[in-house]
Amino acid sequence: MSDDHVYMTLAEGQDDGDARWAFGTGFEDPLHGVPTAVPEGVDREELAATCLTLGDDALVTAQRLAEWTTRAPELEEEVALANIGLDFLGQARLLYARCGQADGTRRGEDAYAYFRDADAFRNVTLAELPNGDFAFSVARLLVLSSWRLAHFEQLATTGDPVLAAIAAKGAKELTYHRQYAAEWAVRLGDGTAESHRRMQNGLDQVTAHLGELFAAHDARGAVLAVLEQVTGAAGLSLTEVPGPAVGGGGREGDHTEHLAPLLAELQGVARAHPEATW
Template identity: 65%
Template sequence: MTEDDDTSPDNIRWAFGTGFADPLHGVDTAVPDGVDAGELAARCVALADDALISAQRLAEWCTRAPELEEELALANIGLDLLGQARLLYSRAGQADGTGFGEDAYAYFRDAASFRNVRLTELPDGDFAFTIVRLLVTSIWRLAVFEELTGTADPVLAAVAAKGVKELAYHCRYAAEWTVRLGDGTAESRRRMCRALERIVPWLDELLTDRLAPGGVAERIRQALLQVLDRAGLTLPDAAPEPGSGRDGQHTEHLAPLLAELQSVARAHPEAAW
């Protein structure tokens, strides 16, 4: 290990607890002709923010999940999302010319600078709420990533292709629990219905996301309805919540979440360990 190595002791920073090398090291990161670098960076940041905030919420289930097996499953899903966030933040910093790494994006922006959809930042509630939210966000993210595997930027396309495999598992896990709880006891069904009522007002923000590839909204809706039908559940009607996290409009829940997430890095900026 040399002093110039990204993983040397002098360069070990906060991202994921160790001094990882650039996750895109050795990859041609030049923005292809015809691709708007600003739009590419904005899309990467938004999708990374979705993943980071979702992972933080899933991490809150550590020691609190109904069973140890589910605690491990939720933690692993969160780790998948953290990995996606890291790659997307790195691509954003290269595309927009800032050279920012994942630390700068994750730890040193305030809530108004985040561009995640607001559903990801809502408090966990009970296990039913977490499962319904995971189902909705995983179906949506999988459809978006499937489309992005064909995007003109080869780096984003590669990140999406890797993410598709992970997100397929996230969807399957959430779908299995949705059916189990929806078609379970009277209490589990009641909680799932309550979770759907809480989540549906935020669904429109995903279906109308301007940063998602066109044509995915109906596919997302049909996939969600198929799972709910198997669970004996229906999608309730609800007026959509106005505003958009893509414009920096967030709920009151994001700032406290970020305060916890960012506390150590902000207390010791530029620390090496």
């Protein structure tokens, strides 16, 4: 394995003919032909909660990624981060739509995205933290995409056909997100002394939040395997990893002070013109 291309090994097992960003136009509707009725035996409340939490993670992550537009180190990275953010946004839309079907309210995606206050959101707090420098955002994307990918791979075989289809589509997207973040982690970690310092600092900050992620979904083995591979190639150190957190956190509505301002910016137009159509 070449250290310069460690991120390529993370995509092993994927269809070589599909080596491109998953986001774009002209793709078939991932839910085309999938029945929307909740099957018998599927717990509607649990299904709605799963869709809501994963939708919130995706929406908040998309908003943070959008903030890199005009601020990324290079134009190419602005395009890449924008595409990744749009992937997350697409996941949020599908998950919110399914949530409205599962919880019986028939609410649409806008109701979940624009007309809930911060204390009603159930995203993990790592997603809502300010972007910091580029290295921190790379470390966060590496961890979130690895953790979310492990979750989606499990959900791709869940009993609800709609959630399974969303997860199967999302897993392909997340594979590329993880690949992108891993490439940059190696580039920065194995770069200059300053880039190494920043990448290590960003990784340390993100690692401190792993306990909440593992409490929300225990993907410890999958996440640590990725981090150990990437840090080994980049010459970075993996600090002590916390076990699953007990109580509190974003899944229970316990957020940092950073979520409310993020939502205010995200929701401002929709709340000012609640009946508008576009």
